[in-house]
Amino acid sequence: MAFELLEVHGIIYKRQKYQEADLLAKLLTRELGPVTVILKGALRPKSKLASVALPFTEGTFTILTKRRGISQFRTYKDLVQHDELFGDLLASAYASFIFDLLDHAAVEYQPVGKYYQLVMTAFHRMLAGDDLEMLSQIVQLQLLEAYGVKPELSCCLVCGKVQGTFDYSISLGGVVCSDHFARVQRMHLAPKTVALLRTLGLVPIDRLGSIQIDDQLKEQSRQAIDLIYQETVDLNLRTKKFLDELKTL
Numbered sequence: 001m002a003f004e005l006l007e008v009h010g011i012i013y014k015r016q017k018y019q020e021a022d023l024l025a026k027l028l029t030r031e032l033g034p035v036t037v038i039l040k041g042a043l044r045p046k047s048k049l050a051s052v053a054l055p056f057t058e059g060t061f062t063i064l065t066k067r068r069g070i071s072q073f074r075t076y077k078d079l080v081q082h083d084e085l086f087g088d089l090l091a092s093a094y095a096s097f098i099f100d101l102l103d104h105a106a107v108e109y110q111p112v113g114k115y116y117q118l119v120m121t122a123f124h125r126m127l128a129g130d131d132l133e134m135l136s137q138i139v140q141l142q143l144l145e146a147y148g149v150k151p152e153l154s155c156c157l158v159c160g161k162v163q164g165t166f167d168y169s170i171s172l173g174g175v176v177c178s179d180h181f182a183r184v185q186r187m188h189l190a191p192k193t194v195a196l197l198r199t200l201g202l203v204p205i206d207r208l209g210s211i212q213i214d215d216q217l218k219e220q221s222r223q224a225i226d227l228i229y230q231e232t233v234d235l236n237l238r239t240k241k242f243l244d245e246l247k248t249l
């Protein structure tokens with residue numbers, strides 16, 4: 001396949017020094033999903049690419065690509081940098097985690113569709129100071145589908161009931177109402193926790209108002225989501241481990 005010059009929109013979410021002064025970066029793009037690019041000489045003093053090499057730089061990028069492997073970074077325009085993240089280790093860790101989570105569900109050079117908007121909106125709301133933990137829980141729940149696990153959250157898996165008291169069943173892959181509690185394997189979550197999971201999993205992130213959830217409930221939904229991921233997707237993300245460690249400090 002021949003090289004082509006393509007203009008893509010997106011964000012740099014991971015970077016790594018390569019050889020003397022080059023940088024390998026992961027770009028999440030609207031057009032091609034995740035893409036690995038090499039920025040030659042980006043780490044040299046006075047390099048024109050130095051400003052692009054900062055983490056979480058958004059913009060329009062021109063890449064020379066075969067739509068596989070490593071593409072070459074050429075030019076950029078309309079750069080947006082997020083200085084607000086530089087001093088904020090926790091927010092940066094959350095941002096790295098949500099991009100990493102999408103990265104692992106996606107295939108390079110294949111568009112990620114609606115998940116692009118999901119993660120970018122969550123990222124921008126994190127920058128705006130919205131609740132980091134809640135936003136990351138929304139992303140985690142709504143990305144389960146990208147991992148091939150689409151949990152049923154809108155109604156009871158057994159009878160289709162929409163309202164009532166619910167629990168979550170990992171083996172069935174969704175919520176069940178109290179009519180069947182005796183007969184199914186379930187997580188034994190508090191009904192309040194399940195209600196929160198349903199909301200977070202179903203709400204369109206751009207229509208979400210400000211979220212105020214008490215810490216205890218937030219922690220319970222976090223543990224439930226961790227368990228659902230462990231049992232169904234079994235990822236071992238370094239960004240998640242780092243984030244969990246950071247939260248215990």
Ligand SMILES: [Zn+2]
Nearest residue numbers: 156158159177
């Ligand atoms: Zn039911």
